[in-house]
Each structure stands twice: as structure tokens, then as C-alpha cells.
Amino acid sequence: MVGSLLAVGGLAVAGCSVTGGPTVDPLPATSRPTPTPTPTPTLTGLAEGLAAEVTAAAMCHAVAERRYELPGAAIANLTTLATVHDRHVEVLSGPTPTRRPAPGSATPTTTPAPPTITLDPDQAKAVASVQASLRDATATHRAAAVTASGLDALLWGSLAAAASQDAVLVGRTTPIPAPVAEPAHEVPDIPLDTEGASILMRQLHAAVYGYQVAMEELRGEQSEPYAQRLGRLRTQRDGLARLLRTRGIAPPAAEPGYDLAPVDSAAAALALVSELERALLPHQGRWLAAAGPAGIGPAVDGVIDGATMAVIAGGTPLIWPGWPT
Structure with missing residues (x-):
């Protein structure tokens, strides 16, 4: 029997119709009520997170404007990334960040102070400083996410993932695709934690299968990051299984097989990996918002890791990785 799954570049992920692009499973009718977004004054980590985004945006703008001897595509890429973090600053400066207006x-309720930017005259060091600002933002947002819950955790986890993916893209000398349009601006439904774990686990079964197929076309050093990611996906899947068993719930089993178009080249394998991660991210985000204290760290890392691997494989960056659509 072959699983009937969500179409993702030929791979199907459980429970959705085939529409030709990444879509998301509908949540079960037993979802708990959508929580009210946290007001800005009580959003833990706001000052630090806003400062991190302001700095990241300013660094991208500054290096793009100075230009150095960077190729035109690299300068355009930095400008694109700067607009992503300008958008994050806009949201964090507003009255209801978790609504992402x-x-x-x-109307902004906070006016962030502009950072003082001093660029190194050496081009390579200047580009490295942009990457460092994005890695700092990733760490700042992750720290906020693991101490939060619900939509607050989702917001910080998404920001951490965006900073991590963009650190990979800084310095690329070929054009990066424009970021995918933002998800809808409604507050997403959040499943109960056991429901979120079960939904994500089904998707992880399909992702593991797809990665295994992709690995057959990836060789040598090229395969290393994907082999490592496959291991982390299995670890995450097994952790969810243990959580469900402790609650007296049988973990969902993998299908005997999954519908998958032929993958006959390294390029096709990388395209599959990117689409797998893109399709998985909304499920990772819902689980992040639903996870309790025991699962929040791995849930945050699942969103960060997925967004980062998608762009390593050549995928389009996201403004709000992991945000349910």
C-alpha cells in the first residue's frame, strides 16, 4: 500500500490533497481555542529581540550600500535580506507582534534606537560581520522561544529560523529568490500538544522516507549535511513517539510507502529536500506553539533546522519560517 499524501515535488505528506505545491494539513476539529495574542508589554525578550533585528537589518543595509567589490547579485541579495529584517522590526515595534499585522x-508603539555600525575596510570581514549579526539574532530569538509558549514561542522561533536561514544566504554571489509572500495575517489555530505531536510525526515519517530517496543521488561531501539532517529528523520523530507513549497514545506508524516522482540526479534530490522542508515547516511551527516545557527546545530547533536546510538545498527564503498558512 502506498500512502496518500500531500504533494511536495512528487513526495506526498500525509492527509492532504494533491494540488501541485506545498500545502498544510487541516487541523482536527478538536483543536483548542485560539489564544489571544500577547500584548507587547508582556512579550518576554522584546527589547533584546527588537535590538537584534534592528542590528541585523542595519548591517545588511550598510554592507549593501558600501558595496565594496561585491558582485551585483551579492549586493542585491543583501538588500533583499535587509528588507526581511526591516519587516521583522516593523512587527516587533507594533502593538501586537504575534498577529504580524x-x-x-x-502604528508603532516602540521606536528602536538605531545601532552604531562600523564596517571593517576588509570586504570578507565586513560580510562575516553581517553573518555574525544574524547568528546573534538566531541565538537571541531562540533563547526567548524556549522560555515562552503558544504564539509567543512561535513568533520567536520563526524569527530565529529566519535569521539562521539568512546567515546562510549572506555572501552568496548568485541571485537568491525573493522571499515567499507572508502567510495570512490571521492568528493560527494551535492544536493540543498530543494532537500536534501526532500530526508532526506523520509528516516526519514522510520526510524521512523522502530524505532516504534523495540521499541515493547525493555523494561524498555534498551528502554530509543532508545525512546529518536525516539523523536529526529521525531523532525528532523518535522523541515525539516517546512523548505520545508517556501519554498512553500509540504513535502513528509510517505508511509502507509514499508516492514519489523519480529522483535521478543530484539537482532533483536537492529540489526534493528543499520542498520537503518547506512542506514540513508549518507543522513544525504548530508543534512549537503546542509543545510544553519538556518539548519546547527540540521544537524550536526543528523550525530553525528546517528553514536553514531548505535554503542550503537551494530553496526560497521565508519571511516567517514555520508560521502556519
């Missing part, structure tokens, strides 16, 4: 629709 549409661009230009909210």
Missing part, C-alpha cells in the same frame, strides 16, 4: 497597517 500587514505591512504598514499598524
Whole structure:
């Protein structure tokens, strides 16, 4: 029997119809009520997170404007990344960050102080400083996410994932695709933790299968990050299984097989990996918002890791990785 799954570049992920692009499983009717977004004054880590985004945006702008001897594509890429973090600054400066109000629709309630930027005259060091600012933002947002819950945790986890993916993209000398349009600006439903774990585990079974197929076309050093990611996906899946068993719930089993178009080259394998991660991210995000204290760390890392691996494989960056659509 072959699993009937969500179409992702030929691979199907459980429970969705085939529509030709990444989509998301509908949540079960037993979802708990959507929580009210946390007001800005009580959003833990706001000052630090806002400062990290302001600095990341300013660093991208500064190096793009100085230009050095960077190729035109690299300068355009930095400008693109700067606009992503400008958008994050706009959201964090507004009254309800967890609602991610549409661009230009909210009056800022916080005016972040502009950072002092001193660029190294050496081009390589200047680019490295941009990457460092993004890695700092990843660490800052992750620290906020693991102490939060619900939509607050999702917000910080998504910001951490965006900073991590963008650190990979800084310095690329070929054009990166423009970020995918933002998800809808409604507050997403959050499943109960056991429901979120079961939903994500089904998707992880499919992702593991797809990675195994992709690995057959990846060789040598090229395969190393994907082999490591496959190991982390298995670890995450097994952790969810243990959590469900402790609650007296049988973990969902993998299907005997999954529908998958032929993968006959390294390029096709990388495209599959990118689409797998893109399709998995909304499920990772819902689980992040649903996870309790015992599962929050791995849940945050699942969103960060997925967004980062998607762009390593050549995928399009996201403004809000992991945010349910």
C-alpha cells in the first residue's frame, strides 16, 4: 500500500490533497481555542529581540550600500535580506507582534534606537560581520522561544529560523529568490500538544522516507549535511513517539510507502529536500506553539533546522519560517 499524501515535488505528506505545491494539513476539529495574542508589554525578550533585528537589518543595509567589490547579485541579495529584517522590526515595534499585522497597517508603539555600525575596510570581514549579526539574532530569538509558549514561542522561533536561514544566504554571489509572500495575517489555530505531536510525526515519517530517496543521488561531501539532517529528523520523530507513549497514545506508524516522482540526479534530490522542508515547516511551527516545557527546545530547533536546510538545498527564503498558512 502506498500512502496518500500531500504533494511536495512528487513526495506526498500525509492527509492532504494533491494540488501541485506545498500545502498544510487541516487541523482536527478538536483543536483548542485560539489564544489571544500577547500584548507587547508582556512579550518576554522584546527589547533584546527588537535590538537584534534592528542590528541585523542595519548591517545588511550598510554592507549593501558600501558595496565594496561585491558582485551585483551579492549586493542585491543583501538588500533583499535587509528588507526581511526591516519587516521583522516593523512587527516587533507594533502593538501586537504575534498577529504580524500587514505591512504598514499598524502604528508603532516602540521606536528602536538605531545601532552604531562600523564596517571593517576588509570586504570578507565586513560580510562575516553581517553573518555574525544574524547568528546573534538566531541565538537571541531562540533563547526567548524556549522560555515562552503558544504564539509567543512561535513568533520567536520563526524569527530565529529566519535569521539562521539568512546567515546562510549572506555572501552568496548568485541571485537568491525573493522571499515567499507572508502567510495570512490571521492568528493560527494551535492544536493540543498530543494532537500536534501526532500530526508532526506523520509528516516526519514522510520526510524521512523522502530524505532516504534523495540521499541515493547525493555523494561524498555534498551528502554530509543532508545525512546529518536525516539523523536529526529521525531523532525528532523518535522523541515525539516517546512523548505520545508517556501519554498512553500509540504513535502513528509510517505508511509502507509514499508516492514519489523519480529522483535521478543530484539537482532533483536537492529540489526534493528543499520542498520537503518547506512542506514540513508549518507543522513544525504548530508543534512549537503546542509543545510544553519538556518539548519546547527540540521544537524550536526543528523550525530553525528546517528553514536553514531548505535554503542550503537551494530553496526560497521565508519571511516567517514555520508560521502556519
